[in-house]
Amino acid sequence: MTTDADHRPAALEGIRVLDFTQMMLGPFATQILADLGADVIKIERPVVGEWERSLEFAGELVDGDSAAFVAMNRNKRSVAIDLKAAGAREALLKLAATCDVVVENFRPGVMDRLGLGYDDFRAVRPDIVYCSGSGWGQRTKYAAMNRPGQDLLIQAATGLAANTGSAADPPTAAGTSMCDATGALTLANGILAALLARARHGIGQRVEVDLFHATMAILCQEISAMTNLGIDFSRSPAGVGQPWLSAPFxxxxxxxxxxxxxxxxxxxxxxxxxxxxxxxxxxxxxxxxxxxxxxxxxxxxxxxxxxxxxxxxxLWAAPVRTMKQAMDELITDESDLVVEVEHAGGRTLRLLGCPITLSETPWRQRLRPPTVGEHTHDILAAVLDDAELTALQKAGAL
Incomplete structure (x- = not known):
């Protein structure tokens, strides 16, 4: 990571992202963009903010915020606005006219019903990159059934949980939100590809990524072997590490x-x-x-x-360590992956930084995770006049 004195440009400097996401699929993806220099404007509910702010780990919060929230929302600015309030839609569309990317991960159809769908944003910014993340996709049968799309459910539905463990074990979930993380990384890649297409061809477009298909995609080698070799793999009774591999794995x-x-x-x-x-x-x-x-x-x-x-x-071997042992090694080695950030409450947070190394446009820790609506006035005042801002405030939108 570079220091504040380093004035080299960031890779995504000049790119502005309007971020309507919550939980992990969206925020982890947009934090990658923010780390690489994009101006990410996080849209949250007034007062309470994004849902994940209140997600407790072992019954605990970090100075009022979830450990998960602070892990995935650095380098962003927060605007707190009620999407259903009078004037909110018009204000957000004015803001979107200054943005390059819009990202949302509501259930399919929610943004359209709010008048904030792809066509609405494209009307004010024809080359907008509009990215939708979801659990099951936008037009699949499970989307039509309004099925909840959450990490554990996707692990179950894709076969990932059934592949994990020995034959005598029940289907076993991964030790982290594997599907959410996979979806987030795929989402970030899709946005970057669309931005490159816009730079090369002058076009905006809609990007769609969902947890189910992204997770099926990372099972590509196992599925290829299953479908093309005609073998239905099963877990090893003795605990060979993966159903499709031989000993000594x-x-x-x-x-x-x-x-x-x-x-x-x-x-x-x-x-x-x-x-x-x-x-x-x-x-x-x-x-x-x-x-x-x-x-x-x-x-x-x-x-x-x-x-x-x-x-x-x-032979390829490694000791099995705990997360604490792995993290302690990073700290001891003074790894660039470990960053310290001051929380709004005054506490020093130790977080994992961006794992991407760019020689000429390195990532920077610029902003701590924001408080709810911390940047609302500064951001909206740049696109709304005083009367419009006052009207929003009187309507209870902010």
Whole structure:
């Protein structure tokens, strides 16, 4: 990350984003744009703000804000406005005329009913990039059924949860919001592609990304093997790490912890362990037997002993760590990924920064996560006159 004294331009400097998103799918995507220099204007409900501000982690908030909210809303400015109040639509369309991108992740049809759909914004900015994020898409059967689209539900619906764990386990959810994060990264990519198309071809367009299809897309290799090889993969009873891979792929208990062992030639595995342990065994057909034999052997030595032996032999291995251990290492190593930000309440927040490194247009930590409506007057005063602002205030919109 650069310092305040570094005046190199940001990659998205000059791009303005009108952000109607909430939860993770939208805010994580727009924070990437903000980190890369875009002016992201977050539209929130008056007083209470975005829904995720109140999402507690283990029953706790960070100075009144959710730990999730502050993790995904830095480098943004906040406008608090009631979308249904008199004059709000007109004010937002005036603001949109100064914007390059509009992003929303309401349920399909909500923005159109508010008079803030793609055609409404295109009328005031013909080359607008209008991006809609959703759980199931805009015109699919589940969208028509108004099905809720949330990360766990998408993990269940795509087969991701059913692929995780051993055969005796119930379907197992990932340890983070994998589908939300995948959707957010896809959303950011779609917006960047549309901005490049506008720069190259002079056109605006609508971008649509949803959690279900984005998650199905990251299952591409497994689905390709299933559909093209005609194999319906099943989870390993012994706990081989993925249904479609052979031994030794998996996680093993050691004398003092756990170690992960990825793809490796079975002959090399035999060299590291007892040659007789897996001699003559087929890594796919005998994968459960191999996993069970290695499971019995690994508790005899400490994690670091196994790690050194496996790495020396050319096997792909790593110790299994907690998030705290991984984060502590980043802090100790003074990683650029760790940033400190002052919260509005005065507390110093330690957050993870942008993982993208650009040599000539590096990302910057510019703004802390905003309070609700912190920038409402400054932003709207640039596009509305005093009478219009006063009318909005009297209408209770702000």
């Amino acid at each position: 998996g996680i093993y208990r050691t004398a003092d912890g756990w170690i992960a062992l990825a793809m490796g030639d079975i002959g090399v595995v035999a060299e590291v362990f007892d040659d007789r342990l897996v001699a003559g065994m087929d890594p796919w057909l005998d994968r459960d037997a191999i996993k069970q034999r290695l499971d019995a052997a690994t508790p005899t030595r400490a994690t670091d002993d196994w790690l050194q032996a496996m790495l020396a032999a050319g």
